[in-house]
Amino acid sequence: MTPAPVDPTDFRDRHIGPDQHETSALLAPSGVETLEELADAVVPASIRPAGSGHGLSLPEPATEAQTLAELRAFADRNTVLASMIGMGYHDTVTPLVIQRNILQNPAWYTAYTPYQPEISQGRLEALLNFQTAVADLTALDIANASMLDEATAAAEAMTLARRTSRSKSPRFVVDADTLPQTLAVLRTRAVPLGIELLVADLDDGLPVGDCFGVLLSYPGASGAVRDHTDLVAAAHERDAKVIAATDLLALTLLRPPGEIGVDIAVGSSQRFGVPMGFGGPHAAFMAVRSELQRQLPGRLVGVSRDADGAAAFRLALQTREQHIRREKATSNICTAQVLLAVMASMYAVYHGPSGLTAIAEKVHLDAVLLAGALRERGVTVVHDSFFDTVRVEVPGRAGAIAAAARAHGVNLWRDGDDHLQISVAEATTAEQIAVVLRAFDVAAPARDELRFAGDGVLPAALQRTTEFLTHPVFNTHHSETNMLRYIRRLSDMDLALDRTMIPLGSCTMKLNATAEMEAVTWPEFAGLHPYAPAEDAAGLVDLIGQLERWLCDITGYDSVSLQPNAGSQGEFAGLLAISAYHASRGEGHRDICLIPASAHGTNAASAVMAGMKVVVVGTDDDGNIDLDDLHAKIAVHADALAAIMVTYPSTHGVYEETITDIADSVHAAGGQVYVDGANLNALVGLARPGTFGGDVSHLNLHKTFCIPHGGGGPGVGPVAVRAHLAPFLPSDPLGERGAVGPVSAARYGSASILPISWAYIRMMGGDGLRRATLTAVASANYVASRLRDHYPVLYTGHGGFVAHECILDLRGITTRTGVTVDDVAKRLADYGFHAPTMSFPVAGTLMVEPTESEDLAEIDRFVDAMIAIRGEIERVANGGWPVTDNPLRGAPHTAASLVGDWDHPYSRSEAVFPAGVTPAHKYFPPVRRIDGAFGDRNLVCSCPPIESYQ
Incomplete structure (x- = not known):
């Protein structure tokens, strides 16, 4: 049969695999002739919008060329200045061999989480390199395969300390010199868990009283480098665990935290070759002493052996503990930042220990030069020891100096009217330092006039003396030829979407189109610091606002926050919104969350993190929620009912007919309905959870809206709500704290990858999105019909169809x-x-x-x-x-x-x-x-x- 013609400018025909004839073949076993007939047969009438069509008010689809032109217009409205802001984000240099062959390579960005390790050895080796680099640099025994961001890592470390400390105190002490975004996320996490945060200036030692943990900053947010040895010992005397928030590049020069007795180290690997991207995505890390390894949250790559006795890599221990332990899980984190961790690990491989040290020495020397020049002209430099950040006291002049530097292309960090911070990074140039000095009306001295003997040089007691990255992998691939071949060798070991379909249920491994990915590396998006003045990101913020409106239109909700940087964080944010809503109405006692037995394990873990108690609802023989059991549980817990979490279509892949009845029953008892968006790929253009009973949903942009899985991250898990929950969405980490605090370190989470989903929706339009959904449903029913005589199909819905x-x-x-x-x-x-x-x-x-x-x-x-x-x-x-x-x-x-x-x-x-x-x-x-x-x-x-x- 001659294939149906494809419009070469119509992206929909490129994204959707089956052409017109193939679609007819997919539909034939179902006994329907068109996708619209399939919709009538499969989707319950009770959830479909009234009238004909999809009911979406999205713009007409654009071609790839038009979409890229519109993205370019957004980008051109951004202003990328030299960033000397610091505050946890640094202007790094991504080696082009890594940018082209990993970040822009579908062999790496379309891979799935390595739950099938035999076909994931390449990315597992890269992650093992990441773990080794982090463990070496922190001088701790074991590191995980990345966390979502530094603030989240610190929050996870706080709960790890609570689980493992012998102290029964609910108090957690935080260094006042901690990054403000980290402190904000710690507060969000602490409240529902009953943790008492005490923020204290630790220069004078620990505050009086017991605590289960202490978070130090090394270096501090102000740039200060302090000797915490005595403080660590004092904390241990009180049975408290000690966490250090630290900087991997600084640790090439600084005495590592493991050598001063720290139990847990956290931080970000962003400055290892990953662009700032207006806040993310970036791979954070956590490293611990060996006695804590079996409590370590997140993913952990381990070395085992295969059937022939050869060494082989796999995810180890509690990698999927959410599925196993559910409400008893110690964390709801089930994804990581694999693609970014791979980039950071390759940066360490490419530069090796000597290269990293050279970069760190250059950064430190530039900071010392800057401080020395300022001191010579009478400017007060606050700290004697620092790595890359110089804090100065300029009474009443901070605004004018920052404005003068900005006028010549450099952004500084202003802390009130009297203090400025200037952070030097790998990409900082001598010309940019000269601009800063001119803003202070200081002439720049020649570099050779400076010696490592004056103020700012790290004290001998804090200088690193131990080796790191001694493994051959970090000492071999330093030419581009060797690096290119190493990356290729690893990718050849893996299976990703560039080789084959990945038919994972619930994970929606679909095309991540090149046109969608194109803008990710544009410097106008990738080069933005998240705390730069708002006008610098005017184009990206408008793009984000448009994406938020489109997602509201698609889901039927009224407001959306793009801050959660994983589906698990979207769940957490949605449940926090529900709790805060109840509290605002004088019903803070509502803390029961009903969760079906079939639910994804993160649902239960997220509910516990949000301070709720989980009550499991049974499922019937057809896999649907057991209505009798539901009503019985509602009756028992009506006065305390906070919410129900349901996945729709169900976790079993069926459009449950009773979803509106379930929602009505929960609402009647005063609860809220959380619709997990894991299976939204079966709803887009067909039905809106915000109109068929949902009060809140998280969406997985890395599933339904085409952000790549990247081997297990990055992800984006926006939370969408009806109007009454909108005041309880996550707040800006650096802004005024709302009813609910932030759940990640940056206002828009992983902002630099949001253009991917924007481009997907822009090129598909409403009709294209509906067609994509129905094609996915047709394909699933085709697979079921062809295989049911060979393998029983466990659950079906009305008429024998699956979703x-x-x-x-x-x-x-x-x-x-x-x-x-x-x-x-x-x-x-x-x-x-x-x-x-x-x-x-x-x-x-x-x-x-x-x-x-x-x-x-x-x-x-x-x-x-x-x-x-x-x-x-x-x-x-x-x-x-x-x-x-x-x-x-x-x-x-x-x-x-x-x-x-x-x-x-x-x-x-x-x-x-x-x-x-x-x-x-x-x-x-x-x-x-x-x-x-x-x-x-x-x-x-x-x-x-x-x-x-x-």
């Missing part, structure tokens, strides 16, 4: 044959596919979501592979292969399987080239099946000795 995903039930197959869901997942790697979501929401199942981006040929290729695997399972069932030795149990198979001894009852060809796989297009997993239990028993979470790879 945008379907659950394949392998439990009966496992009972009969011994072949497990893990066996099928690993065998799919031999066929060149990433596995669907395993054992969620039901153990022993696979949840498949094809998305709208995959064309019919790719969907059929996946379905054919699943059918072929079913045939292999039957061969095991019929005794043709032993349960313990067959291609499924032996999967995945590496290229090494083609040589050497072979003593299996199946052939090498069957192992490596299963049905439909041709040698010319074969993906070889780099390792065999990994032994997770061994890795947890023998935890290694930094680069092992090079001999272990041989």
Whole structure:
């Protein structure tokens, strides 16, 4: 059949995989002829908008060229001045080999979280490098694979200290010289958990009384570098854990926190080659002593071994504890900032210890030169010791001096009328320092007139004497040729969307179009400091405002905050809004959150973080919320009911018919309805949660709205609310604190990647978004119809339809044959596919979501592979292969399987080239099946000795 013509200027035809003929083929098994007929058959009438069409008031879709021109117009309205603001954000230099081959490379930015480690060895190695660099620089035993931002990392460290300290005190002491955005997020986190924050000037020692933890800043927000050795010892005498907020580049010169007794170190790796981006995304870090490693929040990459005994990387320990422990989870963080952590790790690999030290010495020397020149003209420099930030006292003159520097292209940090801070960064030039000095009416001395002997030089007791980054990986790839090949070697080991569909249910791994990604690296967006004067970001702020309005239109809500930088943080913000709303009405006692048994684990963890108590609601045999149990739980808890959290369509991939009844019942009891937006890709253009009963939702821009997953981050999890909750959205970290404080360090969270979602909506328009949703639903029903004779489809809705995903039930197959869901997942790697979501929401199942981006040929290729695997399972069932030795149990198979001894009852060809796989297009997993239990028993979470790879 001749393919339907594609309009070369219509982005919708490029984003949506199936053409007109293929769409007809997808619809045929469902017995409908058009996507609109499918909508009528699948989507409950009770949630659809009245009238015809999608009801969205979005602008008509633009072409790629038009969209880029509009983005350029936004960018041109921004003003990128030299940033000497500091305050946790620094103007860095992204090596172009890293920018082109990681940040702009779909092999890295379209990858999924490495839950299937055998096909994720490249990014896992890069993350292990990140962990090693952080552990080395902080001189602590173990570091995680990144946190969302520095403020969030500090908040997580606070709760880690509370869990692990022997002190029963509710008090947490915070250094007054802490970044203000960090302090603001700490306050937000502390309130619902009953933690008492005490902000104190620690120059005179710890305040009187017990505490469970102390947060030090090293260097401080003011730039000061202090010796905290005695303070750390005093805290330990009170059974308090000590946290240091620190700077990785400074630690190449400073005595590391681990050497002065600190228990936990946090900070940001932003200045390791990641642009400021008006606040994010950036990879924060947390490092701890070994005794805390099993309490460490976030993701942790460990070294284990595969079936052949070779070293292999995997996510270790509590990586998905939210799914396992739910309301007992110690954190709701389930994503990280992998793409940015990879960039930072590659920056460390590229520069190595000597290169990083040289950068740090240049930064420090420039700061000392600046301070010396100011002192010579009588300007009061507040601190004697500093790394990169010079704080000066200029009574009544701060505004005039800052304005003079700004007039010549440099932004400084003004602290009231009497103080300024000037922060030197890697990208700071001599000309920019001269501009600053002229603003003070000071002439710049020649560099060779300065010696490392005067004020500002780090005291000997605080200078680093220990080595770091000694592993060969940090001492090998310093030429661009070597670096390019190293990056390529790692990416070749992985499976991402640039090779194959990733059919993960609930995760919506769809096209991240190049046109959407184009503006991310534009300096007019990437080069903005989040605390620069508002007019500098006028274009980006207007773009963000437009995106907020579009998201409100799409969801039916009245207001949205883009501050949450992950879905988990959107959940947290939404629940805080609900709690604050109840409190404002004199009903602060409402603290019960109803959560279905099938819900994503972060729902329960977020509820506990927000100070709520979780009550689980059962599900019926069809996977729907059990209405009898719901009504019983409402009756019991009506006076204390705060909210219900529901995912729609359901976690089981079904449009539940009762959603409006559920919402009405909760509202009648005085509660609020939280609609989890994880499955919004099945609603856009069809129904709006804000109009069918929701009071608040978080949205995953990294799912529905095309921000790439990046191997496990970045993400954006905006929170959208109806008007009555709008006053309780997160407040500006540096602004006046609202009823609810900030949940991340920057007002707009990960602002630099918001143009991606803006571009997606701009190019799709309302009709395109609706068509995308219905194509995703058609594709899921096609997969279900082709596979249900081979694997039972666990849940369906009205008329036997699923929504945008379907659950394949392998439990009966496992009972009969011994072949497990893990066996099928690993065998799919031999066929060149990433596995669907395993054992969620039901153990022993696979949840498949094809998305709208995959064309019919790719969907059929996946379905054919699943059918072929079913045939292999039957061969095991019929005794043709032993349960313990067959291609499924032996999967995945590496290229090494083609040589050497072979003593299996199946052939090498069957192992490596299963049905439909041709040698010319074969993906070889780099390792065999990994032994997770061994890795947890023998935890290694930094680069092992090079001999272990041989």
